[in-house]
Amino acid sequence: MKTLRGLYAITDSHLLADGRLLPYAEAALRGGARLLQYRDKSPEEQRRLREAQALQALCERYGAELIINDDAELAARLGVGLHLGQDDGSLSAARALLGRQAVIGATCHARLELAEQAASEGASYVAFGRFFDSRTKPGAPGADLALLEQARRRLHLPIVAIGGVTLDNATSLIAAGASLVAVIHALFAADSAAEVERRARAFSQLFEPI
Ligand SMILES: Cc1ncc(COP(=O)(O)OP(=O)(O)O)c(N)n1
Numbered sequence: 534m535k536t537l538r539g540l541y542a543i544t545d546s547h548l549l550a551d552g553r554l555l556p557y558a559e560a561a562l563r564g565g566a567r568l569l570q571y572r573d574k575s576p577e578e579q580r581r582l583r584e585a586q587a588l589q590a591l592c593e594r595y596g597a598e599l600i601i602n603d604d605a606e607l608a609a610r611l612g613v614g615l616h617l618g619q620d621d622g623s624l625s626a627a628r629a630l631l632g633r634q635a636v637i638g639a640t641c642h643a644r645l646e647l648a649e650q651a652a653s654e655g656a657s658y659v660a661f662g663r664f665f666d667s668r669t670k671p672g673a674p675g676a677d678l679a680l681l682e683q684a685r686r687r688l689h690l691p692i693v694a695i696g697g698v699t700l701d702n703a704t705s706l707i708a709a710g711a712s713l714v715a716v717i718h719a720l721f722a723a724d725s726a727a728e729v730e731r732r733a734r735a736f737s738q739l740f741e742p743i
């Protein structure tokens with residue numbers, strides 16, 4: 534399995550509509566994103582399959598991990614990773630379905646006990662959030678930096694920080710213990726693929742030793 538550290542780019546069906554999904558996702562990968570999550574809530578199975586396959590090919594080209602949001606069957610069909618929220622089905626069942634090597638992540642909001650549970654069920658990483666005001670998910674429960682510090686001490690898994698992450702606040706999350714920062718708006722709400730690449734590179738550089 535690849536090292537789970539760095540920028541975690543998450544697609545958004547509104548920001549990446551009108552032909553932007555693949556060029557903007559590729560720009561994020563070119564800028565150094567290590568994980569790319571396909572997050573599309575639509576019921577259009579055929580389109581979702583086609584898009585996920587195209588993203589899989591891109592991730593392979595750039596040595597990154599593709600993670601499917603919510604949909605264990607699609608992840609199993611492609612043989613890629615999966616992210617599950619608290620209401621998205623059983624993590625143990627997903628681990629059994631996808632096998633030992635798959636990257637499987639779990640949303641833990643601001644609750645360490647959920648992270649410990651996820652770890653015991655075979656999660657590869659745990660995600661905490663929302664740390665800041667989020668344009669994408671304004672109603673997500675809040676989390677703070679003290680939680681990240683506590684999680685770093687208690688858990689032995691990569692920790693993802695999500696929710697309103699920007700180039701201005703990501704350093705505080707990394708310093709508090711985040712192994713990955715997951716970003717939608719501050720990465721993909723951009724006028725060009727070149728700008729997405731510039732932002733992705735800037736996020737990625739925050740993880741480099743000085
Ligand atoms: C990396 C990461 N962290 C958290 C989430 C949120 O998952 P969930 O609570 O299931 O909400 P939706 O994204 O499905 O709306 C995530 N997707 N990725």
Ligand SMILES: Cc1nc(C(=O)O)sc1CCOP(=O)(O)O
Nearest residue numbers: 662663667669673696697717718
């Ligand atoms: C999908 C998601 N989950 C969250 C959580 O707290 O679990 S916050 C969030 C949205 C992240 O998007 P942005 O970078 O635009 O804030």
Ligand SMILES: [Mg+2]
Nearest residue numbers: 603617618621
């Ligand atoms: Mg979900």
